[in-house]
Amino acid sequence: MSTVFSDFSTVQYGGPQVTEPLTYRYYDPAKIVLGKPLGEHLRFAVAYWHSLAMNGSDPFGAATINRPWMDASLDPMTAAKMKADAAFDLFRVLDLPFFTFHDRDIVHEEATLKETLANLHTMADYLQAKMQGSKVKLLWGTANLFSHPRFMAGAATNPDPEVFAWSATTIKHCMDVTKQLGGSNYVLWGGREGYETLLNTDMGHELQQFGRLLTLVVEYKHKIGFDGQILLEPKPKEPSTHQYDFDVATVYGFLKRFGLEKEVAVNIEANHATLAGHTFEHEIATAGDLGILGSLDINRGDPLLGWDTDQFPIDLLGTTMSMYHVIKSGGLGNGGCNFDAKVRRQSFTPEDMIHAHVGGVDLCAHGFLLAVKLIEDGRYDKVIADRYAGWKTPEAQDLLAGKRSLDEIAAQTEAKSIDPQPRSGKQEQIENLLLRSIE
Ligand code: XUL
Ligand code: CO
Numbered sequence: 001m002s003t004v005f006s007d008f009s010t011v012q013y014g015g016p017q018v019t020e021p022l023t024y025r026y027y028d029p030a031k032i033v034l035g036k037p038l039g040e041h042l043r044f045a046v047a048y049w050h051s052l053a054m055n056g057s058d059p060f061g062a063a064t065i066n067r068p069w070m071d072a073s074l075d076p077m078t079a080a081k082m083k084a085d086a087a088f089d090l091f092r093v094l095d096l097p098f099f100t101f102h103d104r105d106i107v108h109e110e111a112t113l114k115e116t117l118a119n120l121h122t123m124a125d126y127l128q129a130k131m132q133g134s135k136v137k138l139l140w141g142t143a144n145l146f147s148h149p150r151f152m153a154g155a156a157t158n159p160d161p162e163v164f165a166w167s168a169t170t171i172k173h174c175m176d177v178t179k180q181l182g183g184s185n186y187v188l189w190g191g192r193e194g195y196e197t198l199l200n201t202d203m204g205h206e207l208q209q210f211g212r213l214l215t216l217v218v219e220y221k222h223k224i225g226f227d228g229q230i231l232l233e234p235k236p237k238e239p240s241t242h243q244y245d246f247d248v249a250t251v252y253g254f255l256k257r258f259g260l261e262k263e264v265a266v267n268i269e270a271n272h273a274t275l276a277g278h279t280f281e282h283e284i285a286t287a288g289d290l291g292i293l294g295s296l297d298i299n300r301g302d303p304l305l306g307w308d309t310d311q312f313p314i315d316l317l318g319t320t321m322s323m324y325h326v327i328k329s330g331g332l333g334n335g336g337c338n339f340d341a342k343v344r345r346q347s348f349t350p351e352d353m354i355h356a357h358v359g360g361v362d363l364c365a366h367g368f369l370l371a372v373k374l375i376e377d378g379r380y381d382k383v384i385a386d387r388y389a390g391w392k393t394p395e396a397q398d399l400l401a402g403k404r405s406l407d408e409i410a411a412q413t414e415a416k417s418i419d420p421q422p423r424s425g426k427q428e429q430i431e432n433l434l435l436r437s438i439e
Contacts, residue, residue, distance in 0.1 A: 146191025288329025295335025
Protein backbone atom coordinates (compact mmCIF):
# COMPACT_ATOMS: atom_id res chain seq x y z
CA MET A 1 0.00 0.00 0.00
CA SER A 2 1.19 3.51 -0.63
CA THR A 3 2.07 5.91 2.20
CA VAL A 4 3.53 9.42 2.41
CA PHE A 5 6.98 7.77 2.59
CA SER A 6 6.52 5.41 -0.40
CA ASP A 7 8.39 7.64 -2.83
CA PHE A 8 11.61 7.44 -0.84
CA SER A 9 14.09 4.68 -1.33
CA THR A 10 15.97 3.15 1.58
CA VAL A 11 18.77 5.42 2.82
CA GLN A 12 22.13 3.77 2.20
CA TYR A 13 25.59 4.17 3.67
CA GLY A 14 27.75 6.01 1.13
CA GLY A 15 30.86 7.10 3.04
CA PRO A 16 32.12 10.52 4.19
CA GLN A 17 32.77 11.82 0.66
CA VAL A 18 29.19 11.40 -0.54
CA THR A 19 27.28 14.63 -1.24
CA GLU A 20 23.78 13.19 -1.82
CA PRO A 21 21.86 14.48 1.27
CA LEU A 22 19.69 11.41 1.90
CA THR A 23 22.70 9.14 2.41
CA TYR A 24 24.45 8.04 5.59
CA ARG A 25 28.02 9.31 5.55
CA TYR A 26 29.15 7.84 8.88
CA TYR A 27 26.47 5.34 9.85
CA ASP A 28 27.81 2.11 8.42
CA PRO A 29 25.99 -0.36 10.71
CA ALA A 30 28.19 -3.30 9.68
CA LYS A 31 31.51 -1.54 10.39
CA ILE A 32 33.33 -3.33 13.20
CA VAL A 33 34.31 -0.94 15.97
CA LEU A 34 35.57 -1.97 19.42
CA GLY A 35 34.90 -5.59 18.51
CA LYS A 36 31.31 -5.34 17.29
CA PRO A 37 29.24 -3.74 14.51
CA LEU A 38 28.62 0.01 14.89
CA GLY A 39 24.87 -0.61 14.51
CA GLU A 40 24.95 -2.81 17.64
CA HIS A 41 26.66 -0.12 19.69
CA LEU A 42 24.16 2.57 18.77
CA ARG A 43 20.88 0.64 18.34
CA PHE A 44 19.00 3.58 16.81
CA ALA A 45 15.25 3.87 17.26
CA VAL A 46 12.54 5.96 15.57
CA ALA A 47 10.05 7.44 18.04
CA TYR A 48 6.45 6.88 16.97
CA TRP A 49 5.11 9.98 18.77
CA HIS A 50 7.31 12.61 17.15
CA SER A 51 7.56 10.96 13.73
CA LEU A 52 3.98 9.79 13.21
CA ALA A 53 1.73 11.48 15.78
CA MET A 54 3.01 15.08 16.05
CA ASN A 55 0.99 17.55 13.99
CA GLY A 56 3.07 20.71 14.45
CA SER A 57 0.54 22.57 16.60
CA ASP A 58 1.91 24.81 19.36
CA PRO A 59 0.25 27.03 22.02
CA PHE A 60 -0.06 29.79 19.41
CA GLY A 61 -1.03 27.98 16.26
CA ALA A 62 -2.86 25.12 14.61
CA ALA A 63 -1.51 21.93 13.06
CA THR A 64 0.91 22.35 10.18
CA ILE A 65 1.73 18.66 9.67
CA ASN A 66 -1.37 17.12 8.17
CA ARG A 67 -0.74 13.45 7.46
CA PRO A 68 -3.55 11.36 5.88
CA TRP A 69 -4.12 9.33 9.10
CA MET A 70 -4.75 12.56 11.04
CA ASP A 71 -8.02 13.20 9.15
CA ALA A 72 -10.63 13.50 11.94
CA SER A 73 -13.38 12.06 9.72
CA LEU A 74 -11.66 8.65 9.59
CA ASP A 75 -12.75 5.74 11.75
CA PRO A 76 -10.09 5.81 14.54
CA MET A 77 -9.02 2.16 14.14
CA THR A 78 -8.66 2.65 10.38
CA ALA A 79 -6.55 5.75 11.11
CA ALA A 80 -4.40 3.80 13.63
CA LYS A 81 -3.68 1.13 11.00
CA MET A 82 -2.88 3.73 8.32
CA LYS A 83 -0.49 5.34 10.79
CA ALA A 84 1.16 1.98 11.51
CA ASP A 85 1.54 1.29 7.78
CA ALA A 86 3.23 4.68 7.34
CA ALA A 87 5.41 4.02 10.40
CA PHE A 88 6.76 0.77 8.98
CA ASP A 89 7.31 2.48 5.63
CA LEU A 90 9.35 5.16 7.41
CA PHE A 91 11.34 2.42 9.20
CA ARG A 92 12.02 0.88 5.77
CA VAL A 93 13.28 4.20 4.39
CA LEU A 94 15.54 4.96 7.37
CA ASP A 95 16.67 1.33 7.75
CA LEU A 96 17.15 1.76 11.50
CA PRO A 97 16.92 -1.32 13.74
CA PHE A 98 14.37 -0.19 16.37
CA PHE A 99 11.28 1.85 17.14
CA THR A 100 9.59 3.08 20.34
CA PHE A 101 6.00 4.00 21.18
CA HIS A 102 3.47 5.03 23.86
CA ASP A 103 0.08 3.29 23.98
CA ARG A 104 -1.58 6.56 22.91
CA ASP A 105 0.68 6.86 19.84
CA ILE A 106 -0.51 3.62 18.32
CA VAL A 107 -4.19 3.85 19.19
CA HIS A 108 -6.70 6.43 20.43
CA GLU A 109 -8.50 6.34 23.79
CA GLU A 110 -12.10 5.05 23.90
CA ALA A 111 -14.98 5.93 26.23
CA THR A 112 -14.20 3.06 28.62
CA LEU A 113 -10.94 1.57 29.92
CA LYS A 114 -12.08 -1.86 28.75
CA GLU A 115 -12.50 -0.70 25.14
CA THR A 116 -9.27 1.30 25.26
CA LEU A 117 -7.32 -1.77 26.41
CA ALA A 118 -9.04 -4.02 23.84
CA ASN A 119 -7.99 -1.62 21.07
CA LEU A 120 -4.45 -1.51 22.45
CA HIS A 121 -4.18 -5.29 22.13
CA THR A 122 -5.71 -5.21 18.63
CA MET A 123 -3.08 -2.71 17.53
CA ALA A 124 -0.31 -4.67 19.25
CA ASP A 125 -1.31 -7.69 17.15
CA TYR A 126 -1.31 -5.46 14.08
CA LEU A 127 2.21 -4.20 14.90
CA GLN A 128 3.36 -7.75 15.58
CA ALA A 129 2.19 -8.80 12.13
CA LYS A 130 3.94 -5.78 10.57
CA MET A 131 7.15 -6.65 12.45
CA GLN A 132 7.12 -10.10 10.91
CA GLY A 133 7.48 -8.52 7.48
CA SER A 134 10.17 -6.07 8.64
CA LYS A 135 13.65 -6.06 10.20
CA VAL A 136 12.67 -3.47 12.81
CA LYS A 137 12.48 -4.42 16.51
CA LEU A 138 11.04 -2.71 19.56
CA LEU A 139 13.60 -0.83 21.69
CA TRP A 140 10.99 0.06 24.31
CA GLY A 141 7.33 0.54 24.95
CA THR A 142 5.75 2.97 27.39
CA ALA A 143 2.42 4.36 28.56
CA ASN A 144 1.23 7.91 28.07
CA LEU A 145 0.08 8.78 31.60
CA PHE A 146 0.16 12.53 31.15
CA SER A 147 -2.01 13.72 28.21
CA HIS A 148 -5.53 12.87 29.39
CA PRO A 149 -7.08 15.31 31.93
CA ARG A 150 -7.41 12.46 34.49
CA PHE A 151 -3.61 12.69 34.89
CA MET A 152 -3.56 16.46 35.52
CA ALA A 153 -2.35 15.89 39.09
CA GLY A 154 -0.07 12.98 38.18
CA ALA A 155 -0.46 9.26 37.53
CA ALA A 156 1.23 7.19 40.30
CA THR A 157 1.59 10.36 42.41
CA ASN A 158 -2.03 11.50 42.01
CA PRO A 159 -3.85 12.37 45.26
CA ASP A 160 -6.66 10.09 44.01
CA PRO A 161 -5.93 6.35 44.48
CA GLU A 162 -8.28 5.55 41.60
CA VAL A 163 -5.91 7.35 39.22
CA PHE A 164 -3.03 5.35 40.73
CA ALA A 165 -4.94 2.11 40.05
CA TRP A 166 -5.90 3.24 36.51
CA SER A 167 -2.26 4.06 35.79
CA ALA A 168 -1.04 0.74 37.21
CA THR A 169 -3.59 -1.11 35.06
CA THR A 170 -2.49 0.74 31.93
CA ILE A 171 1.17 0.02 32.68
CA LYS A 172 0.41 -3.67 33.19
CA HIS A 173 -1.15 -3.87 29.72
CA CYS A 174 1.65 -1.81 28.13
CA MET A 175 4.21 -4.16 29.71
CA ASP A 176 2.30 -7.16 28.32
CA VAL A 177 2.31 -5.58 24.87
CA THR A 178 6.03 -4.69 25.14
CA LYS A 179 6.81 -8.30 26.04
CA GLN A 180 4.59 -9.60 23.22
CA LEU A 181 6.51 -7.45 20.72
CA GLY A 182 9.91 -8.56 22.07
CA GLY A 183 10.81 -5.13 23.50
CA SER A 184 14.33 -4.72 24.92
CA ASN A 185 13.18 -2.28 27.63
CA TYR A 186 10.12 -0.76 29.26
CA VAL A 187 10.30 3.00 29.97
CA LEU A 188 8.52 5.14 32.55
CA TRP A 189 8.69 8.87 32.09
CA GLY A 190 6.87 10.52 34.97
CA GLY A 191 5.15 13.10 32.77
CA ARG A 192 3.24 14.67 35.65
CA GLU A 193 4.84 12.86 38.61
CA GLY A 194 5.59 16.05 40.48
CA TYR A 195 3.73 19.14 41.59
CA GLU A 196 2.73 22.67 40.62
CA THR A 197 2.79 24.00 44.18
CA LEU A 198 3.84 22.51 47.50
CA LEU A 199 0.90 24.43 49.02
CA ASN A 200 -1.48 21.64 48.02
CA THR A 201 0.97 18.72 47.91
CA ASP A 202 1.93 16.02 50.42
CA MET A 203 5.30 15.32 48.83
CA GLY A 204 6.26 12.52 51.22
CA HIS A 205 3.01 10.69 50.45
CA GLU A 206 3.41 11.12 46.70
CA LEU A 207 6.96 9.74 46.80
CA GLN A 208 5.69 6.67 48.69
CA GLN A 209 3.09 6.21 45.94
CA PHE A 210 5.75 6.54 43.23
CA GLY A 211 7.97 3.99 45.00
CA ARG A 212 5.04 1.58 45.33
CA LEU A 213 4.17 1.83 41.63
CA LEU A 214 7.75 1.21 40.58
CA THR A 215 8.01 -1.77 42.94
CA LEU A 216 4.83 -3.21 41.43
CA VAL A 217 6.29 -2.77 37.93
CA VAL A 218 9.49 -4.61 38.89
CA GLU A 219 7.52 -7.42 40.56
CA TYR A 220 5.32 -7.79 37.48
CA LYS A 221 8.34 -7.82 35.17
CA HIS A 222 9.65 -10.88 37.02
CA LYS A 223 6.22 -12.47 37.24
CA ILE A 224 5.69 -12.44 33.45
CA GLY A 225 9.34 -13.23 32.67
CA PHE A 226 9.96 -9.98 30.79
CA ASP A 227 13.73 -10.00 30.38
CA GLY A 228 14.02 -6.37 29.25
CA GLN A 229 15.23 -3.56 31.51
CA ILE A 230 12.88 -1.23 33.38
CA LEU A 231 14.02 2.36 32.76
CA LEU A 232 13.06 5.63 34.44
CA GLU A 233 13.51 8.77 32.34
CA PRO A 234 14.63 11.77 34.42
CA LYS A 235 13.28 15.26 33.70
CA PRO A 236 13.31 18.23 36.09
CA LYS A 237 10.27 20.22 34.95
CA GLU A 238 7.73 20.66 32.15
CA PRO A 239 4.91 19.88 32.33
CA SER A 240 5.06 19.92 36.15
CA THR A 241 6.84 22.81 37.87
CA HIS A 242 8.86 20.31 39.87
CA GLN A 243 9.20 16.66 38.87
CA TYR A 244 10.32 13.96 41.30
CA ASP A 245 12.62 12.28 38.75
CA PHE A 246 14.60 15.53 38.43
CA ASP A 247 17.92 14.15 37.12
CA VAL A 248 20.03 10.98 37.20
CA ALA A 249 21.42 11.59 40.69
CA THR A 250 17.94 12.29 42.11
CA VAL A 251 16.55 9.15 40.45
CA TYR A 252 19.39 7.10 41.94
CA GLY A 253 18.58 8.39 45.42
CA PHE A 254 14.93 7.49 44.86
CA LEU A 255 15.81 3.99 43.60
CA LYS A 256 18.13 3.41 46.59
CA ARG A 257 15.39 4.49 48.98
CA PHE A 258 13.03 1.85 47.60
CA GLY A 259 15.73 -0.82 47.11
CA LEU A 260 15.36 -0.76 43.32
CA GLU A 261 18.81 0.43 42.22
CA LYS A 262 19.73 -3.01 40.86
CA GLU A 263 16.38 -3.43 39.11
CA VAL A 264 15.84 -0.10 37.36
CA ALA A 265 18.19 1.91 35.14
CA VAL A 266 17.77 5.30 33.46
CA ASN A 267 16.80 6.49 30.01
CA ILE A 268 18.72 9.76 29.72
CA GLU A 269 17.49 12.49 27.40
CA ALA A 270 19.77 15.28 26.19
CA ASN A 271 17.19 18.09 26.42
CA HIS A 272 16.12 16.93 29.90
CA ALA A 273 19.76 17.12 31.01
CA THR A 274 19.91 20.72 29.78
CA LEU A 275 16.69 21.59 31.62
CA ALA A 276 18.25 20.18 34.81
CA GLY A 277 21.27 22.47 34.35
CA HIS A 278 23.56 19.63 33.25
CA THR A 279 25.21 18.55 30.05
CA PHE A 280 24.13 15.28 28.40
CA GLU A 281 27.60 13.86 29.07
CA HIS A 282 27.34 14.77 32.76
CA GLU A 283 24.15 12.73 33.06
CA ILE A 284 25.66 9.81 31.10
CA ALA A 285 28.84 9.84 33.22
CA THR A 286 26.78 10.00 36.42
CA ALA A 287 24.67 7.01 35.38
CA GLY A 288 27.80 5.14 34.28
CA ASP A 289 29.44 5.72 37.64
CA LEU A 290 26.31 4.59 39.51
CA GLY A 291 25.86 1.53 37.28
CA ILE A 292 22.41 2.59 36.03
CA LEU A 293 23.06 3.66 32.42
CA GLY A 294 20.19 2.16 30.43
CA SER A 295 19.39 3.97 27.22
CA LEU A 296 19.50 7.40 25.56
CA ASP A 297 16.86 9.75 24.17
CA ILE A 298 18.71 11.71 21.51
CA ASN A 299 17.76 15.34 20.87
CA ARG A 300 18.81 18.87 21.85
CA GLY A 301 17.28 21.99 23.34
CA ASP A 302 17.63 25.50 21.99
CA PRO A 303 20.12 27.40 24.20
CA LEU A 304 18.04 30.56 23.72
CA LEU A 305 14.81 28.91 24.90
CA GLY A 306 14.23 27.38 28.33
CA TRP A 307 11.96 24.51 27.39
CA ASP A 308 11.96 21.04 25.91
CA THR A 309 12.22 21.83 22.20
CA ASP A 310 13.22 18.24 21.32
CA GLN A 311 15.20 19.25 18.24
CA PHE A 312 17.34 16.88 16.24
CA PRO A 313 20.97 17.19 17.44
CA ILE A 314 23.72 19.00 15.51
CA ASP A 315 26.56 19.47 18.02
CA LEU A 316 29.49 17.26 17.03
CA LEU A 317 31.78 18.00 19.98
CA GLY A 318 28.98 17.49 22.53
CA THR A 319 27.91 14.26 20.82
CA THR A 320 31.50 13.00 20.70
CA MET A 321 31.93 13.61 24.44
CA SER A 322 28.55 11.97 25.17
CA MET A 323 29.59 8.91 23.18
CA TYR A 324 32.99 8.95 24.91
CA HIS A 325 31.22 8.63 28.26
CA VAL A 326 28.89 5.94 26.89
CA ILE A 327 31.94 3.90 25.87
CA LYS A 328 33.73 4.57 29.19
CA SER A 329 30.56 3.42 31.00
CA GLY A 330 30.66 0.09 29.19
CA GLY A 331 28.21 0.92 26.37
CA LEU A 332 24.45 0.93 26.08
CA GLY A 333 23.89 -2.83 26.39
CA ASN A 334 20.20 -3.49 25.73
CA GLY A 335 19.53 0.25 25.49
CA GLY A 336 19.96 2.32 22.37
CA CYS A 337 19.73 5.78 20.85
CA ASN A 338 16.08 6.74 20.49
CA PHE A 339 15.27 9.86 18.48
CA ASP A 340 13.00 11.64 20.93
CA ALA A 341 13.23 14.53 18.51
CA LYS A 342 10.73 16.33 16.33
CA VAL A 343 10.94 18.38 13.18
CA ARG A 344 10.07 22.08 13.47
CA ARG A 345 6.49 22.98 12.59
CA GLN A 346 7.61 24.61 9.34
CA SER A 347 9.24 21.30 8.34
CA PHE A 348 5.94 19.67 7.49
CA THR A 349 6.90 17.55 4.46
CA PRO A 350 7.63 13.81 4.71
CA GLU A 351 11.05 14.56 3.23
CA ASP A 352 11.86 16.86 6.20
CA MET A 353 11.28 13.88 8.50
CA ILE A 354 13.83 11.83 6.60
CA HIS A 355 16.45 14.60 6.48
CA ALA A 356 16.04 15.06 10.24
CA HIS A 357 16.73 11.40 11.02
CA VAL A 358 19.58 11.07 8.52
CA GLY A 359 21.31 14.04 10.15
CA GLY A 360 20.77 12.78 13.69
CA VAL A 361 21.89 9.23 12.88
CA ASP A 362 25.01 10.44 11.11
CA LEU A 363 25.90 12.87 13.89
CA CYS A 364 25.69 10.13 16.54
CA ALA A 365 27.61 7.66 14.38
CA HIS A 366 30.27 10.28 13.61
CA GLY A 367 30.51 11.23 17.30
CA PHE A 368 30.82 7.57 18.28
CA LEU A 369 33.62 6.95 15.75
CA LEU A 370 35.43 10.10 16.90
CA ALA A 371 35.10 9.02 20.54
CA VAL A 372 36.66 5.66 19.63
CA LYS A 373 39.48 7.53 17.85
CA LEU A 374 39.99 9.72 20.90
CA ILE A 375 40.25 6.68 23.15
CA GLU A 376 42.58 4.85 20.77
CA ASP A 377 44.76 7.96 20.42
CA GLY A 378 45.20 7.91 24.20
CA ARG A 379 46.34 11.51 24.74
CA TYR A 380 43.09 12.70 26.28
CA ASP A 381 42.84 9.73 28.66
CA LYS A 382 46.47 10.33 29.63
CA VAL A 383 45.79 13.95 30.61
CA ILE A 384 43.08 12.74 33.00
CA ALA A 385 45.17 9.81 34.27
CA ASP A 386 48.12 12.15 34.92
CA ARG A 387 45.87 14.54 36.80
CA TYR A 388 44.94 11.80 39.29
CA ALA A 389 48.31 10.01 39.26
CA GLY A 390 49.00 11.11 42.85
CA TRP A 391 46.26 8.76 44.02
CA LYS A 392 48.24 5.75 42.73
CA THR A 393 50.81 5.87 45.55
CA PRO A 394 50.30 3.27 48.33
CA GLU A 395 49.85 6.07 50.85
CA ALA A 396 47.07 7.73 48.85
CA GLN A 397 45.44 4.35 48.12
CA ASP A 398 45.25 3.72 51.89
CA LEU A 399 43.65 7.13 52.28
CA LEU A 400 40.93 6.28 49.76
CA ALA A 401 40.42 2.77 51.09
CA GLY A 402 39.54 4.12 54.51
CA LYS A 403 42.69 2.81 56.19
CA ARG A 404 43.51 6.14 57.86
CA SER A 405 41.39 7.88 60.48
CA LEU A 406 41.01 11.64 60.45
CA ASP A 407 43.45 12.12 63.33
CA GLU A 408 46.04 9.78 61.70
CA ILE A 409 45.83 11.81 58.49
CA ALA A 410 46.20 15.00 60.51
CA ALA A 411 49.24 13.66 62.41
CA GLN A 412 51.00 12.52 59.19
CA THR A 413 50.22 15.70 57.30
CA GLU A 414 51.34 17.95 60.14
CA ALA A 415 54.61 15.95 60.47
CA LYS A 416 55.35 16.25 56.73
CA SER A 417 54.26 19.87 56.59
CA ILE A 418 54.46 20.01 52.77
CA ASP A 419 52.43 22.76 51.19
CA PRO A 420 50.68 21.29 48.07
CA GLN A 421 51.63 23.26 44.97
CA PRO A 422 48.92 24.29 42.48
CA ARG A 423 48.92 22.44 39.14
CA SER A 424 47.31 23.54 35.91
CA GLY A 425 43.91 22.01 35.11
CA LYS A 426 44.92 22.36 31.42
CA GLN A 427 41.37 23.16 30.31
CA GLU A 428 42.33 25.11 27.20
CA GLN A 429 44.93 22.51 26.18
CA ILE A 430 42.27 19.83 26.48
CA GLU A 431 39.74 21.91 24.54
CA ASN A 432 42.27 22.36 21.74
CA LEU A 433 43.06 18.65 21.74
CA LEU A 434 39.36 17.79 21.50
CA LEU A 435 38.63 20.31 18.74
CA ARG A 436 41.59 18.97 16.76
CA SER A 437 40.34 15.42 17.30
CA ILE A 438 37.04 16.16 15.55
CA GLU A 439 38.60 17.94 12.54
C1 XUL B 1 8.96 13.96 27.19
C2 XUL B 1 9.68 12.74 26.83
C3 XUL B 1 8.85 11.55 26.54
C4 XUL B 1 9.46 10.26 27.00
C5 XUL B 1 8.57 9.08 26.85
O1 XUL B 1 9.78 15.04 27.45
O2 XUL B 1 10.89 12.73 26.76
O3 XUL B 1 8.61 11.52 25.18
O4 XUL B 1 10.65 10.00 26.30
O5 XUL B 1 7.38 9.23 27.52
CO1 CO C 1 12.27 11.31 26.16
